[in-house]
Structure formats: structure tokens, C-alpha cells
Amino acid sequence: MEPNKQFRACRELVHDDAFEAKITVHMARPLLRNVLGDLKRDYLNQPSLFLRRSLTRYLTLVVYRLTDKPNDRGQTGATASVSSLLEMARSERVLGEDQVQTLITEFEKIKADAAEGGYDLVQAVRYLRNTQVAHSLIPWKDPEDQVWASHLLDFAEAIFDFVVKLEVLFAAGTSVTLVPLPEPAVAFQSDANQFWQALTSMK
DSSP states (O other): OOOOOOHHHHHHHHHHHHHHHHHHHHHHHHHHHHHHOOOGGGGGGHHHHHHHHHHHHHHHHHHHHHHOOOOSSTTTSSSOOOOHHHHHHHHSSSOOHHHHHHHHHHHHEEEEHHGGGGOOOOHHHHHHHIIIIOOOOSSSSOTTTTHHHHHHHHHHHHHHHHHHHHHHHHHHHHHHHOSSSSHHHHHHHHHHHHHOOOHHHHO
């Protein structure tokens, strides 16, 4: 069954955002570990801090979009989020009602378990996006403590894994397969590891 153009557009946007989130995680995670301490040149420290802040803000935007609430009244049409996509999969009958409900429950659990349940990470991401990231993309300071970057990275990876699962179901339900997500993400991870290895080995 070939769904309507709105479903296809939303699917492609969620697919692309999930991939962007995953590769941003691969770039940002080393900066949140000990890469900064491994830098051999002092002049690399400040640019690395800027990059860490920039990547964290970028990831905040992507995660916000993926977890945003469905809204059909926006100027550009339906919000392209995981929730919107699941609702479209229901209305377009790409998936059965029971399948969609199971997936909605699973996605809600992913959101509830984010940050190990210590705080509402989805709400914190929304607050950060609305109060800081939406107004300033030049990150002169780290985001406020409402969102822990390590939690944000783990949450982005959980969403990516969920979208990979959705794509398998959508490919079967529509006979349309988008570019597979795992393989290019793994390839990018290898490239990112080599990048950081080269940077930290500079003499």
C-alpha cells in the first residue's frame, strides 16, 4: 500500500532527524568524556568547548523535533515527529491499530525512562529549546543544568533505535524502503573515532 505524500514526507523527516541525532552523538560523546583532557595543545581547548556546546545545542533541537507533539495547524503543515508519524501510520493504515498502540506505548516508555527516570527529560528539552536554543545559536556557555548532556545523548540513541525499528515495519507496510539507518551510522562512528584519535594525538 502506498501512503499519501504527507506520511512519506513525515517519514523521511523523522528518518533524517534520527540519523542526524545518531551521528551528532558520535561526535559529541568523546567531548563529554576525556577528549578535552587528552588534547595536547592549549589552543585546542576553547574551540573544543565551543564545539561541545554547539553539538549539545544542535542535538537539543533534533531531539525536540523528534519528540514534539503532533500539530496539524502549523504554517508548514503537520509536525514531523515520531508521535505524528505514528498517528499518520494509524490513519493511513500502514500499520494495524494494535501495532500502532503497542509502538505508542513503547515510545512513551522510552520518554519516561529517559534520564533514568530522574527527571522529565522531554519537558526539560522543551524548556531548554524554548528559553535558550530558540533564541541563541551561539553557545558562549554550556546549557543550564536542567538537561544533562549524557542523558541527552543516551536518549537520542534510544530514539534512533526506535526509528530503526519503525523503518523495518514501514518498509514492510508500504513496500518503500528508505536508506537504511544502522550501516551509515556505524560507518560515521568509525570516521568520528578516527577524527578524535587524530586530534588527540597531535604533538
